[in-house]
Amino acid sequence: MLTSVCRGILRGAVHKLRTRGAPLARLLCSNEEDIVGLGDADTIFALSSGQGRCGVAVVRVSGPASPTALRCMAGLTHSLPPPRTALLRSITDPQSKEVLDRGLVLWFPAPHSFTGEDSVEFHIHGGLAVTTAVLQALGNMSGMRPAEAGEFTRRAFQAGKLDLTEVEGLGDLIHAETEAQRRQALRQMSGELGRLYQDWSHRLKRCLAHVEAFIDFSEDELIEDGVLNQVDKAVVDLQTEMERHLKDERRGELLRSGVQVVIAGATNAGKSSLLNTLCQRPAAIVSPIAGTTRDVVETALDIGGFPVHLSDTAGLRESPDLVEREGVRRARERMEQADLTLVVVDSALLPCDAEQGAAFLQGHLRSVLSNQEQPETALPADKCLLVLNKSDLLPEDGRQKLTGELRRVSGLPPICLISCHSNEGLQDFLTVLHSRVKTLCGNPLSGAPTLTQARHRAHLQQCKAALAQYHRYRDTDLALAAEGVRLALTSLGRITGRVGAEEILDIIFKDFCIGK
Ligand SMILES: Nc1nc2c(ncn2[C@@H]2O[C@H](COP(=O)(O)OP(=O)(O)OP(=O)(O)O)[C@@H](O)[C@H]2O)c(=O)[nH]1
Ligand SMILES: [K+]
Ligand SMILES: [Mg+2]
Numbered sequence: 001m002l003t004s005v006c007r008g009i010l011r012g013a014v015h016k017l018r019t020r021g022a023p024l025a026r027l028l029c030s031n032e033e034d035i036v037g038l039g040d041a042d043t044i045f046a047l048s049s050g051q052g053r054c055g056v057a058v059v060r061v062s063g064p065a066s067p068t069a070l071r072c073m074a075g076l077t078h079s080l081p082p083p084r085t086a087l088l089r090s091i092t093d094p095q096s097k098e099v100l101d102r103g104l105v106l107w108f109p110a111p112h113s114f115t116g117e118d119s120v121e122f123h124i125h126g127g128l129a130v131t132t133a134v135l136q137a138l139g140n141m142s143g144m145r146p147a148e149a150g151e152f153t154r155r156a157f158q159a160g161k162l163d164l165t166e167v168e169g170l171g172d173l174i175h176a177e178t179e180a181q182r183r184q185a186l187r188q189m190s191g192e193l194g195r196l197y198q199d200w201s202h203r204l205k206r207c208l209a210h211v212e213a214f215i216d217f218s219e220d221e222l223i224e225d226g227v228l229n230q231v232d233k234a235v236v237d238l239q240t241e242m243e244r245h246l247k248d249e250r251r252g253e254l255l256r257s258g259v260q261v262v263i264a265g266a267t268n269a270g271k272s273s274l275l276n277t278l279c280q281r282p283a284a285i286v287s288p289i290a291g292t293t294r295d296v297v298e299t300a301l302d303i304g305g306f307p308v309h310l311s312d313t314a315g316l317r318e319s320p321d322l323v324e325r326e327g328v329r330r331a332r333e334r335m336e337q338a339d340l341t342l343v344v345v346d347s348a349l350l351p352c353d354a355e356q357g358a359a360f361l362q363g364h365l366r367s368v369l370s371n372q373e374q375p376e377t378a379l380p381a382d383k384c385l386l387v388l389n390k391s392d393l394l395p396e397d398g399r400q401k402l403t404g405e406l407r408r409v410s411g412l413p414p415i416c417l418i419s420c421h422s423n424e425g426l427q428d429f430l431t432v433l434h435s436r437v438k439t440l441c442g443n444p445l446s447g448a449p450t451l452t453q454a455r456h457r458a459h460l461q462q463c464k465a466a467l468a469q470y471h472r473y474r475d476t477d478l479a480l481a482a483e484g485v486r487l488a489l490t491s492l493g494r495i496t497g498r499v500g501a502e503e504i505l506d507i508i509f510k511d512f513c514i515g516k
Contacts, residue, residue: 116159267315
């Protein structure tokens with residue numbers, strides 16, 4: 001809260017000082033060339049490390065006035081430092097000549113910088129007064145303005161340093177909260193996904209060139225037979241590869257955004273107790289009163305490196321209470337959106353006999369998983385785990401025997417026997433949960449890179465539809481068939497950003513923070 005307020009104040013102040021201080025900064029810079037060299041392009045600056053007090057803060061500057069900023073503030077009147085080499089200097093305010101801090105300066109001449117422009121980094125002490133003073137001094141200089149959110153990355157993209165999938169990978173890396181997310185983001189940022197789409201683009205371009213050549217030259221018999229057959233094969237191959245790429249069970253997207261796991265079941269089964277046990281804090285109210293939970297209670301978990309959004313829901317039962325009925329409606333809605341449902345059952349209610357126990361569980365599952373509005377459409381049992389809770393209430397000798405027998409009954413989802421009170425069986429349950437989540441997300445490092453965003457999927461589906469147009473018109477109207485290939489290329493280009501679409505860019509860069 002405080003930091004965003006500070007940032008608002010700071011940015012306002014920098015803006016105001018900029019216009020007032022501009023002529024002064026010119027006078028204070030000893031090297032005339034530096035000033036003449038400024039073009040129309042803005043030079044941007046921002047605190048690139050996070051807000052708040054820290055050991056070292058990094059202030060990044062990019063654009064034509066960067067060398068001026070470096071010279072004026074690091075007292076380098078005669079020459080710039082060697083590229084990409086850290087230099088310890090006093091950082092001074094060019095106007096007041098006051099020393100603001102002592103820190104490292106780095107000079108990245110174009111095009112060998114993140115943005116592709118002349119860039120400078122100041123590594124200063126991370127106190128609020130120091131960073132404020134340095135940012136204000138920069139704002140006082142001619143041609144300088146504070147960067148917008150994501151503007152450094154946008155410039156890198158415009159300079160061709162990154163394609164859009166790499167930009168998204170970078171954004172994901174900054175936001176990655178678990179190991180697997182970090183791995184996937186790093187892989188995408190290294191350009192692997194982009195290269196896959198580039199390869200498809202190259203192949204489509206070749207197809208298009210061949211079709212167009214055929215249209216232009218076949219009448220004069222200047223083109224050999226079989227060219228179109230080659231294109232047919234190339235298009236079919238591409239369709240197959242795209243199909244396979246799209247049939248990924250949304251693994252990359254799940255890993256990026258987190259697996260939705262919902263805890264559901266009858267009242268008092270111990271659903272909220274399970275949520276609290278997993279997140280290790282009393283996030284949800286637990287009580288012996290049936291119908292305690294009404295709202296959906298959510299918490300984020302890291303399960304062995306994979307991100308999970310866990311939701312506790314109202315116990316499923318008929319109720320005359322309006323509020324509880326709404327809770328049950330929300331619970332069912334969540335279950336429909338879930339990637340995995342943990343059906344919690346009070347194991348003390350289980351008949352001791354395995355056969356009767358299995359029948360009980362089957363009936364119970366049916367009532368929990370069925371859709372109330374359309375009773376015939378039940379949630380698939382492979383999307384759930386049966387969690388038999390309160391094992392501490394079962395006789396000690398009967399516990400393992402019962403679950404062993406139940407596990408042998410076909411048609412039941414995997415069964416875990418736990419106790420939220422004694423934590424018995426929790427380790428095994430976590431192992432099962434981890435393996436489920438891992439299967440859902442896939443290994444981000446093995447196999448072909450997976451698509452990570454719904455945006456990719458939408459463009460690829462358009463691409464596929466356009467290729468179907470090629471086949472449709474191949475024998476009747478080659479111009480329309482060629483148009484299909486061209487549309488397919490455009491759709492692919494939208495993924496990597498090679499085909500510009502301002503609105504996509506705005507959406508993607510908006511997700512970045514200032515200074516990135
Ligand atoms: N003996 C025993 N009691 C448990 C266990 N887990 C939960 N309970 C108790 O069962 C009661 C219900 O627990 P909750 O976690 O509130 O159950 P719930 O499923 O969230 O209930 P609703 O929100 O009302 O649907 C509480 O009194 C808990 O202390 C367990 O493993 N063993
Ligand atoms: K309860
Ligand atoms: Mg509850």
